[in-house]
Amino acid sequence: MLATETELFEQLDFTENPLFERVITDLMEKKYSVVDNFFDAQEVDLLRATLMEKYREDDFKKAAIGNRTNEVVAKSVRGDFILWINETTAGPAENIFFSKINSMVEYLNRTCFMGILTKEFHYAVYPEGTFYKRHLDTFQNDGRRKLSMVCYLNEENWKPENGGELAIYLDENGTEKEIDIYPLPGRIVIFESQELEHEVKPVKVPRLSITGWLKTR
Numbered sequence: 546m547l548a549t550e551t552e553l554f555e556q557l558d559f560t561e562n563p564l565f566e567r568v569i570t571d572l573m574e575k576k577y578s579v580v581d582n583f584f585d586a587q588e589v590d591l592l593r594a595t596l597m598e599k600y601r602e603d604d605f606k607k608a609a610i611g612n613r614t615n616e617v618v619a620k621s622v623r624g625d626f627i628l629w630i631n632e633t634t635a636g637p638a639e640n641i642f643f644s645k646i647n648s649m650v651e652y653l654n655r656t657c658f659m660g661i662l663t664k665e666f667h668y669a670v671y672p673e674g675t676f677y678k679r680h681l682d683t684f685q686n687d688g689r690r691k692l693s694m695v696c697y698l699n700e701e702n703w704k705p706e707n708g709g710e711l712a713i714y715l716d717e718n719g720t721e722k723e724i725d726i727y728p729l730p731g732r733i734v735i736f737e738s739q740e741l742e743h744e745v746k747p748v749k750v751p752r753l754s755i756t757g758w759l760k761t762r
């Protein structure tokens with residue numbers, strides 16, 4: 546019967562991905578997920594080299610608070626420098642980055658109907674002494690931001706003394722709980738943009754990353 550055949554094809558075409566399944570479970574249970582070695586050492590090296598090349602060319606801008614209609618550079622809130630990544634003009638490193646991100650997005654849309662339609666990503670460099678005060682990623686009045694994603698690109702020997710933890714604030718039955726996540730190379734953190742307040746603690750050595758948002762429009 547036709548319907549059954551169609552169903553069968555849909556099943557054949559689908560391979561469960563344990564990593565993405567864990568991300569989904571984490572998001573449902575605690576609104577965030579940390580995946581180590583999402584990018585391997587070679588991929589991190591390539592992405593870091595690309596970031597540094599653009600940084601040296603001085604392409605980065607001081608990050609602003611707010612969107613284009615509400616642009617204020619507030620050093621007291623955040624001290625990072627950013628460069629938006631255009632997927633259509635992406636180089637080799639960024640293509641590797643987007644192909645992994647895209648396969649995860651497809652998986653999320655397919656298995657949990659997340660409805661992710663667009664995404665935006667930027668490189669970020671936090672020079673020594675900078676931070677990003679506690680905030681919610683919807684401060685830009687952008688309700689389309691569904692999931693926030695950060696991918697860390699520092700060198701292998703990142704130490705706790707370097708600071709720069711991502712602190713995520715959870716509400717556990719009315720009590721606040723802080724989770725500190727170190728920016729280890731290859732690690733990604735995904736969390737609910739509309740739900741979780743977070744901050745980047747002051748860094749003692751430059752901290753490199755790609756940050757982005759998966760959006761519903």
Ligand SMILES: O=C(O)CCC(=O)C(=O)O
Pocket residue numbers: 669677682695710711743744745754756
């Ligand atoms: O770099 C991080 O760990 C988080 C960055 C962040 O919160 C942001 O750019 O909105």
Ligand SMILES: [Fe+2]
Pocket residue numbers: 680681682693743
């Ligand atoms: Fe943020």
